[in-house]
Amino acid sequence: MIRARGLVQTFQTGRGKQRKEVHAVRGVDLDVAEGEVVGFLGPNGAGKTTTLRMLTTLLKPTAGTATVAGFDVATQSVDVRRSIGYCSQVGSTFSGAYAGDEVVDHGMLYGMSRADAVAKGQELFDRLQLEGLWRRMPRNMSGGQKRRLDIAMALIHSPSLVFLDEPTTGLDPQARINLWQHIGDLRDRQGATVFLTTHYLDEADALADRIVIIDRGEIVASDTADNLKAAVAGDLVDLEVTTDEQVAVARDKLASISDDVEVTGHHVRGRVPRAGKAVPGLLRDLEAASVALESIEVVRPTLDDVFLTLTGRTLRDAEAATEGAAADGETADPETEGAPS
Ligand SMILES: Nc1ncnc2c1ncn2[C@@H]1O[C@H](COP(=O)(O)OP(=O)(O)OP(=O)(O)O)[C@@H](O)[C@H]1O
Numbered sequence: 001m002i003r004a005r006g007l008v009q010t011f012q013t014g015r016g017k018q019r020k021e022v023h024a025v026r027g028v029d030l031d032v033a034e035g036e037v038v039g040f041l042g043p044n045g046a047g048k049t050t051t052l053r054m055l056t057t058l059l060k061p062t063a064g065t066a067t068v069a070g071f072d073v074a075t076q077s078v079d080v081r082r083s084i085g086y087c088s089q090v091g092s093t094f095s096g097a098y099a100g101d102e103v104v105d106h107g108m109l110y111g112m113s114r115a116d117a118v119a120k121g122q123e124l125f126d127r128l129q130l131e132g133l134w135r136r137m138p139r140n141m142s143g144g145q146k147r148r149l150d151i152a153m154a155l156i157h158s159p160s161l162v163f164l165d166e167p168t169t170g171l172d173p174q175a176r177i178n179l180w181q182h183i184g185d186l187r188d189r190q191g192a193t194v195f196l197t198t199h200y201l202d203e204a205d206a207l208a209d210r211i212v213i214i215d216r217g218e219i220v221a222s223d224t225a226d227n228l229k230a231a232v233a234g235d236l237v238d239l240e241v242t243t244d245e246q247v248a249v250a251r252d253k254l255a256s257i258s259d260d261v262e263v264t265g266h267h268v269r270g271r272v273p274r275a276g277k278a279v280p281g282l283l284r285d286l287e288a289a290s291v292a293l294e295s296i297e298v299v300r301p302t303l304d305d306v307f308l309t310l311t312g313r314t315l316r317d318a319e320a321a322t323e324g325a326a327a328d329g330e331t332a333d334p335e336t337e338g339a340p341s
Pocket residue numbers: 011012013022023024042043044045046047048049050051199331332333334335337338339340
């Protein structure tokens with residue numbers, strides 16, 4: 001459904017001596033199969049939206065190639081646009097029109113008859129829990145309702161491939177989980193392929209069949225959440241022993257299955273790939289060495305652990321760094337300064 005090779009986007013910003021290049025996307029390869037839900041994860045400024053804008057033909061790549069739904073983004077942009085649904089970060093509703101009219105007009109832009117657009121629009125309003133809001137203006141809707149309306153707009157022409165840019169940003173936890181169910185439904189009920197950007201780890205974890213992580217314009221990982229966690233981070237095993245003497249024994253035993261054992265007081269901790277398999281043997285060894293455990297905890301890694309292992313930074317640190325750089329003028333304001341090169 002999506003195939004990209006060496007996608008690059010370099011923005012020129014500033015004027016004269018202030019002129020700078022922003023390497024937003026630096027050679028991205030992507031393959032997304034039909035029916036897959038892919039979570040495109042990365043900190044603020046990593047290059048998610050820029051990649052999405054190139055794939056949806058809103059921005060011409062500086063270099064590289066991509067086909068989306070079988071069409072070339074550079075030479076067949078009209079065909080690409082007809083084949084996809086796109087929900088941008090800011091949405092596309094005009095707040096002064098009735099929600100139902102917006103959705104119907106959007107469908108007619110895609111060549112649907114009014115009757116078909118009304119029927120499909122009403123079905124989507126029911127499915128996305130927008131019942132009763134057909135004659136409500138978006139400016140009088142809650143954030144969650146507006147976001148679901150944006151998604152209805154993206155789905156009106158029944159696209160088989162949907163791009164969602166940070167679909168749940170700004171929503172309260174209840175509204176986010178509610179929207180996750182609708183996104184899951186897209187694949188389960190319609191067989192749609194979904195490519196969504198997010199910087200919420202739990203969102204990528206809950207929704208995506210596969211997670212692609214981008215950092216500073218480059219893909220740093222692509223796999224299922226489980227595989228990423230198992231391969232990159234491992235489970236954290238935390239042994240609590242009762243005496244100082246037992247600390248050394250527990251450390252040696254844990255070191256036989258973990259490369260990074262740390263000791264704090266009576267706690268001995270280390271990361272162990274697929275701990276579920278290794279821990280029973282460890283417990284037997286400890287018992288044989290007469291180590292009495294006060295407690296044992298096995299903590300599954302989070303995607304933040306994966307990001308930390310891959311990049312040396314937590315997602316939160318990476319976001320703070322990007323925000324700091326933006327405040328120092330290192331990165332450009334996309335709305336005002338940049339022009340695609
Ligand atoms: N039009 C533009 N002109 C100049 N720089 C831009 C432009 N658009 C984006 N950038 C820069 O490119 C980099 C990548 O931005 P992008 O919006 O793709 O990141 P993102 O991962 O989507 O971030 P966020 O999670 O905040 O939406 C950032 O440094 C951003 O400031």
